[in-house]
Amino acid sequence: xxxxxxxxxxxxxxxxxxxxxxxxxxxxxxxxxxxxxxxxxxxxxxxxxxxxxxxxxxxxxxxxxxxxxxxxxxxxxxxxxxxxxxxxxxxxxxxxxxxxxxxxxxxxxxxxxxxxxxxxxxxxxxxxxxxxxxxxxxxxxxxxxxxxxxxxxxxxxxxxxxxxxxxxxxxxxxxxxxxxxxxxxxxxxxxxxxxxxxxxxxxxxxxxxxxxxxxxxxxxxxxxxxxxxxxxxxxxxxxxxxxxxxxxxxxxxxxxxxxxxxxxxxxxxxxxxxxxxxxxxxxxxxxxxxxxxxxxxxxxxxxxxxxxxxxxxxxxxxxxxxxxxxxxxxxxxx
Amino acid sequence: xxxxxxxxxxxxxxxxxxxxxxxxxxxxxxxxxxxxxxxxxxxxxxxxxxxxxxxxxxxxxxxxxxxxxxxxxxxxxxxxxxxxxxxxxxxxxxxxxxxxxxxxxxxxxxxxxxxxxxxxxxxxxxxxxxxxxxxxxxxxxxxxxxxxxxxxxxxxxxxxxxxxxxxxxxxxxxxxxxxxxxxxxxxxxxxxxxxxxxxxxxxxxxxxxxxxxxxxxxxxxxxxxxxxxxxxxxxxxxxxxxxxxxxxxxxxxxxxxxxxxxxxxxxxxxxxxxxxxxxxxxxxxxxxxxxxxxxxxxxxxxxxxxxxxxxxxxxxxxxxxxxxxxxxxxxxxxxxxxxxxxxxxxxxxxxxxxxxxxxxxxxxxxxxxxxxxxxxxxxxxxxxxxxxxxxxxxxxxxxxxxxxxxxxxxxxxxxxxxxxxxxxxxxxxxxxxxxxxxxxxxxxxxxxxxxxxxx
Numbered sequence: 001x002x003x004x005x006x007x008x009x010x011x012x013x014x015x016x017x018x019x020x021x022x023x024x025x026x027x028x029x030x031x032x033x034x035x036x037x038x039x040x041x042x043x044x045x046x047x048x049x050x051x052x053x054x055x056x057x058x059x060x061x062x063x064x065x066x067x068x069x070x071x072x073x074x075x076x077x078x079x080x081x082x083x084x085x086x087x088x089x090x091x092x093x094x095x096x097x098x099x100x101x102x103x104x105x106x107x108x109x110x111x112x113x114x115x116x117x118x119x120x121x122x123x124x125x126x127x128x129x130x131x132x133x134x135x136x137x138x139x140x141x142x143x144x145x146x147x148x149x150x151x152x153x154x155x156x157x158x159x160x161x162x163x164x165x166x167x168x169x170x171x172x173x174x175x176x177x178x179x180x181x182x183x184x185x186x187x188x189x190x191x192x193x194x195x196x197x198x199x200x201x202x203x204x205x206x207x208x209x210x211x212x213x214x215x216x217x218x219x220x221x222x223x224x225x226x227x228x229x230x231x232x233x234x235x236x237x238x239x240x241x242x243x244x245x246x247x248x249x250x251x252x253x254x255x256x257x258x259x260x261x262x263x264x265x266x267x268x269x270x271x272x273x274x275x276x277x278x279x280x281x282x283x284x285x286x287x288x289x290x291x292x293x294x295x296x297x298x299x300x301x302x303x304x305x306x307x308x309x310x311x312x313x314x315x316x317x318x319x320x321x322x323x324x325x326x327x328x329x330x331x332x333x334x
Numbered sequence: 335x336x337x338x339x340x341x342x343x344x345x346x347x348x349x350x351x352x353x354x355x356x357x358x359x360x361x362x363x364x365x366x367x368x369x370x371x372x373x374x375x376x377x378x379x380x381x382x383x384x385x386x387x388x389x390x391x392x393x394x395x396x397x398x399x400x401x402x403x404x405x406x407x408x409x410x411x412x413x414x415x416x417x418x419x420x421x422x423x424x425x426x427x428x429x430x431x432x433x434x435x436x437x438x439x440x441x442x443x444x445x446x447x448x449x450x451x452x453x454x455x456x457x458x459x460x461x462x463x464x465x466x467x468x469x470x471x472x473x474x475x476x477x478x479x480x481x482x483x484x485x486x487x488x489x490x491x492x493x494x495x496x497x498x499x500x501x502x503x504x505x506x507x508x509x510x511x512x513x514x515x516x517x518x519x520x521x522x523x524x525x526x527x528x529x530x531x532x533x534x535x536x537x538x539x540x541x542x543x544x545x546x547x548x549x550x551x552x553x554x555x556x557x558x559x560x561x562x563x564x565x566x567x568x569x570x571x572x573x574x575x576x577x578x579x580x581x582x583x584x585x586x587x588x589x590x591x592x593x594x595x596x597x598x599x600x601x602x603x604x605x606x607x608x609x610x611x612x613x614x615x616x617x618x619x620x621x622x623x624x625x626x627x628x629x630x631x632x633x634x635x636x637x638x639x640x641x642x643x644x645x646x647x648x649x650x651x652x653x654x655x656x657x658x659x660x661x662x663x664x665x666x667x668x669x670x671x672x673x674x675x676x677x678x679x680x681x682x683x684x685x686x687x688x689x690x691x692x693x694x695x696x697x698x699x700x701x702x703x704x705x706x707x708x709x710x711x712x713x714x715x716x717x718x719x720x721x722x723x724x725x726x727x728x729x730x731x732x733x734x735x736x737x738x739x740x741x742x743x744x745x746x747x748x749x750x751x752x753x754x755x756x757x758x759x760x761x762x763x764x765x766x767x768x769x770x771x772x773x774x775x776x777x778x779x780x781x782x783x784x785x786x787x788x789x
Contacts, residue, residue, distance in 0.1 A: 007771075007773075008724065009724075009734055009735050009738075009767065009771075010716070010720035010723075010724075011684065011720070011723075011742070011760055011763065011764055011767075012683070012684060012716045012719075012720065013683070013684035013743075013758075013760060014709075014712060015676075015679070015680070015712075018672075018676075020672060020675060020676065020679075021430035021432070022430060042567045042568060043590075044564065044565050044566065044567060044589055044590050044592060044595075045361070045590055045591060045592065046592045046594060046595035046596075046599075047593060047594055047595075049359050049361070051360065051361055052357065052359045052360055052361065055360065056353060056357060057352075057353070059351075059352040060350055060351060060353045063351075065351075065352070066352050066355075066357050066360075067360075071360075073590045074567055074587075074589040074590020074591075075567075075586075075587075075588050075589075075590070076568060076571050076585070076586060076587040076588075077586050079567070081568050082566075082567065082568065083566065083568075083569065084564075084565050084566025084567070084568075084569050084600060085565045085566065085595065086565055086566065086595075086597055086600050086706055087710070128351035128352070169430075172507070172511065172675065172678075172679075172751075174506050174507040174508075174512070175507070175512065175514065176513070176514050176515070176752065177507070177511065177513030177514060177515075177678055177679070177692065177751050177752075178751060178752035179679055179751050179752075179753075180751075180753055181675075181676060181679040181751065182679070184756070184757055185684075185757065185758075187684065187758070187760045187762075187763045188763055189760070189763040189764045189766070189767035190767070191767050191770070191771035191773060209767065209770045209771045211763045211764075211766040211770065212763070213341075213759035213760075213762065213763050215757075216346070216353070216354070217337060217354065218353050218354065219355065219357060220335065220337060220354070220355075220356045221356035221357075221358075222356075223335070224335040227335070228335075230708075233708070237713070241538045241539065241541075242536035242537060242538055242539075243537045243538065243539045243629055243630060243634045244536050244537050244637070244701075245536065247536035247537060247637050248481040248482040248483070248637070248662075248699070249481070250392065250448065250481060250701060253629070253630050254629055255625070255626040255629055255630060256625050256629070257541075260539060260541070260629055272770065273335040273336070274336045274766055274767075274770055275335060275336070275337050275338065276338050276341045276342065276759060276762055276763060276766060277337070277339070277341070277342060277346055278341070278342040278345065278346075278757055278759045278762070278784075279342070279345060279346050280757050281756065281757065285350070285353045286346065288757075291708070292708045292709045292710070292713075293709070295708055295709060295713070296709050296712065296713050296716045296717075297716065297720070299713070299717045300717045300718075300719070300720030300721050300724070301720070303717065303720075303724075304720070304721060304724040304734070307724065313725070315531065315533045315534065315718075316533070316534040316535070316536075317534070317535040317536060317714070317717060318536065
C-alpha cells in the first residue's frame with residue numbers, strides 16, 4: 001500500500017453564446033448634465049462582475065475614466081432587452097451592444113465639442129482623462145464636463161446612443177447537422193498532478209496548471225478571479241460533487257453542505273493560471289466568453305492523472321475513493 | 335496569474351486606457367461590507383410566505399387533493415392548486431419556439447418526479463406555511479417509475495411525460511440531433527485501431543451561496559414588482575406573462591445582484607407562482623428555496639452518458655469518431671433539449687477529424703428535471719473526449735500531449751457541423767502548458783501554429 005503520484009493533461013475549446021435560439025442583447029447610453037455616462041441594460045450580474053466590465057467597455061469607447069460610468073441594469077422598466085446571463089455570453093453580447101451605444105453617444109459628444117471649439121468633429125480625440133482635444137494640438141481642448149453642460153443647456157443635444165447586438169438564430173440542418181451554434185471559441189489546456197492513496201482511494205490534487213486563451217483579458221484581476229474559481233470548481237466536479245451519489249438510484253442525495261461534498265480550502269490544489277489573448281474578430285475588444293470553459297479541463301486532467309498514478313480508469317463522475325478502490329480491487333482480481 | 339503577451343502580439347492592439355486595466359470592482363466594497371442589497375433584503379409589511387407541498391413519489395396519479403385542514407391552519411391566507419394557475423402547462427423554451435409545453439406549475443392529475451410541486455400554501459409566517467403544507471392531504475396512486483436512461487428508451491418502459499408521448503425529445507431530425515460528416519464507417523474500416531468506450535456522470539448541484547427565490551410586491555396601479563435573482567430578466571418576465579396570462583406591461587422585474595447562478599437560475603419556477611399568490615391575495619409574497627430545495631428540487635446539471643468510438647492510425651491521426659450522447663432531462667424538458675443539441679455541435683472536440691457521426695439524445699426519466707449549468711452540453715462531453723484522448727494515445731504508445739498536437743484543429747479546418755475554424759488557439763495553449771508543466775514535447779510540435787497561410 002502506497003501513495004502513488006500521477007499527472008494528466010486535457011485540452012479543450014468552448015463556444016461563446018447560444019445562436020440556436022437567436023442571441024440578442026441591447027444597451028442604451030446617455031450622458032448626465034455634468035458628463036457622467038449612464039449605461040442602461042437588463043443584463044444580470046451573477047457576481048462575476050459584469051457591471052464592472054460593462055463600465056470599462058463604455059469608458060474605453062467614450063474616452064472617459066471608468067469611474068465616470070454608472071451601470072443601471074436588470075430593471076425591466078428601464079433596461080432594454082437582454083437574453084440573459086448564461087452560455088458565456090454576457091461580456092461578449094452585452095459588451096458589443098454597449099460599444100455600439102457608446103460609439104453613437106461619443107459621436108454626439110464630439111459634435112458638441114466641435115461646435116464649442118469651432119473645429120471639425122473628425123479632428124477631435126479624447127485623452128481618456130475626461131477631456132476632448134484637437135488631434136495634434138492638445139492645448140486646444142474642452143472638458144467633457146463642459147461639453148455635457150453645453151449639450152444640455154445651450155445646444156439642446158442628447159448625448160446618447162443605442163446599441164444592439166444580435167446573432168441571428170441558426171437552425172440545424174436535419175440530416176447533416178450543419179449549424180452555427182455559437183461564435184468565437186475560447187481554449188484551454190490543463191495539466192493536473194495528483195497523489196492517490198491506493199489503500200483508501202483518496203485523491204489529493206497537488207497542482208493544477210491551467211493555460212487559458214480568452215481573446216482579451218478586459219480586466220486581468222477579474223479574469224483571474226473567474227479562472228481560479230473555475231479551476232477549483234473543476235476539481236470539485238472531478239472528485240466530489242453529485243446530488244445523486246449512486247445515480248441512477250435516487251437515494252442518498254445530499255440536502256445540505258454537510259452531505260453534499262465539496263472541497264474545503266485545504267483540499268484545493270496549488271493553482272497556476274496563464275492567460276493567452278488571441279482577440280476574436282467579433283468580440284468586444286476581442287474578448288471571448290471564458291466563464292464556463294474555465295471549469296472544464298480540470299475534470300479530465302484529474303481523471304487522466306488518477307490513471308497515471310494507479311493504473312485504473314474511472315469513467316464515471318465523480319471519481320470517488322469508493323470507485324477507485326473498487327477498480328483497484330477488480331484490477332487485482334483480474 | 336500570468337498574462338503571456340508574446341503569443342498573438344501581431345494581431346492584438348494593447349495600450350488602451352481602460353481595457354486591460356485591473357480596475358478594482360465598483361461593487362466589491364458593498365459585497366465585503368455586507369451593504370449590497372439582494373432580493374431577499376426586501377421586506378414589506380404584510381408579506382406572505384409561500385411553501386410548496388411536494389410529491390413524495392417518483393411517479394403517481396393524483397386521485398384527490400384535500401386542502402381544507404390546511405386552509406383552517408392559523409395564519410394561512412391562501413392555498414393554491416393547479417386550477418388556480420391560468421396557463422398551468424408550460425415550457426420555458428416556448429419563447430424560442432421550442433415545444434411542446436410539457437410541465438405543470440402545480441401538478442394536475444399526476445406527478446412525475448419526487449419533489450414536484452403540487453399545492454402552494456401562502457401564510458403569514460414561514461412556519462405557518464410549513465405547518466399548513468404538512469396538513470394538505472393528497473391521495474396518490476403510485477405508478478411504476480423509470481430512472482435509468484437505457485431502461486427509459488426500451489419499448490414498454492413506463493411513459494414519463496405524456497406531452498412527449500415517448501421517453502425522448504423528438505427533434506425535427508428525429509429521436510436525436512444528428513451530425514454527419516464524411517464517412518465514419520469507411521474511416522473505421524481503414525483505421526489501425528478501434529477504441530469504443532463509455533462514460534457516465536451523475537447530476538451536479540450549482541451550489542450558489544444564495545438560493546433561488548423572489549419577493550413580489552403588488553403596486554397600487556395594478557402592476558406587480560418582482561424582486562428576483564433570475565439570470566434572465568425578460569426571459570422570466572415573458573414566461574411569467576404566458577403562465578399567468580397577464581400582459582407584460584403589468585410586470586416589473588428587478589434583479590441584477592445575484593449570489594451565484596451557474597445556470598441554476600435560468601428556469602422560471604418561483605416567480606410565476608409568487609406573483610399569482612400576490613395577485614390573488616393582494617399581499618406581498620416571498621418564495622425562497624431552502625437549501626434542501628436548492629439541492630434536490632431545483633434543476634441540477636444533467637447526468638450524461640457518452641459513448642465514443644474512435645478509429646486511430648498508428649501515426650496518431652484520428653480518422654473517424656462516432657459519439658452517442660444521452661442527456662438525462664428528468665421528467666420535463668426545461669433547457670435540456672437545447673443542451674443535448676449544443677453537445678451535438680461540440681463534438682468531436684477541438685480536433686480535426688475527417689469522418690464524424692454524432693447522435694445526441696435528450697431522455698426523460700422520473701427524476702428532478704435537469705437544466706442549464708455552467709458548461710451546459712459541453713462539460714461532461716469534454717470529460718469523455720479528453721479521457722478518450724488519453725486512452726487513444728496510450729493505445730498507440732504515444733505521448734498524450736503530442737497526440738493532441740497531431741489532431742488539434744487550426745484556422746480554416748472544417749468542423750463536423752460545417753463551420754470553418756476561426757481564431758484557433760489550442761496549439762498555443764498546449765505549447766504553453768508544455769513549458770509551464772515541464773512536460774516536454776518534440777520540437778516540431780513547439781514550432782506549430784494555429785495560423786494557416788491564407789486561412
